[in-house]
Amino acid sequence: MPVINENRRTQHKKREMKRILWILPILILLSCNETKKNKTESKTELKLETSNSEPEFKIEFDSTKISSFTIEESExxxxxALTRKLSDYSTQELKDLPNFIRLTMSIVIPFDISKENLENTLKSIVYEQTEKNKDIDEIVIFAYDDKNDIGNGYTFGKLLWSPNAKTGNVTPEIAKSNIRTNYNFEIIIKDKVGKITKSDLPTKRELEIYNEIMSEKYWDMQEEQSEPIIMKKFNISRKELKEIWLKVAAHKL
Incomplete structure (x- = not known):
């Protein structure tokens, strides 16, 4: 009997070993799959964290070089926020698209402002406006030394603040989430800025005569018709009229 029992034990152990050897590969496979899944989840989490950690756009300017200015127009x-041609969108797609916000401003600055001060002044305005309203997606500022020139192109400088410093680059994602990482400035300052002296400036009377010449009421008239009216009004000769127009027009270029 002891021999029989011993044989049974031996056979039982062999069967147990076979079971273990059979199930071991399955356990290893399951373990590998779980490890791979955990790695994938970790990578996904890391990727999401990385995408959300992009640096914010910073508007840098020298606060000691900001000039006085007046905001004459702000709209x-x-x-x-289109990313393709309007005709490529369905009615529903257009309805679902978010709007982006543009701020257009016209400012008047001193005639003797330097280029450096004008640039810093324009940037400071963008900073101030975007601090007040985080939803502004694009800003355009026109700079003049005479408010009467507003609407006829800028006379001193222009700033554009937008994605990649280009108009029409606001995407739906930018409009929705106020993403500013790819924003930049395009600043145009005329060559005359910083070189104008007081003697170069048109007088108040010269500006008045020039504005009269350019007045809308004379648009449908020939020069032969309008000039005598203006000459009589200001008691000046045709030669004086031409010289004044030329001086002021050159200043406004």
Whole structure:
């Protein structure tokens, strides 16, 4: 009997070993799959964390070089944040697209402002406006030394603040989430800025005569018709009229 029992034990152990050897590969496979899954989840989490950690756009300027200025016009407008031609969108797609916000401003600055001060002044305005309203997606500023020139192109400088410093680059994602990482400035300052002396400036009377010449009421008239009226009004000769127009027009270029 002891021999029989011993044989049974031996056979039982062999069967147990076979079971273990059979199930071991399955356990190893399951373990590998779980490890791979954990690694994938970790990578996904890391990727999400990385995408959310992009640096914010910073508006840098020298606060000691900001000039005085007056805001003469300030207008908000909005439009759909398109990324392709309007005709490529369905009615529902257009309806679902967010609007982006543009701020257009016209400012008047001193005639003797330097280029450096004008640039810093323009940047400081963008900083101030975007601090007050985080939803502004695009800013355009026109700079003049005479408010009467507003609406006829800029006379001193222009700033554009937008994605990659280009108009029409606001995407739906930018409009929705106020992403500013790819924002930049395009600043145009005329060559005359910083070189103008007081003697170069048109007088108040010369500006008045020039504005009269350019007045809308004379648009449908020939020079032969309008000039005598203006000459009589200001008691000047035709030669004086031409010289004044030329001086002021050159200043406004």
């Amino acid at each position: 908000f407008s909005s439009a759909k």
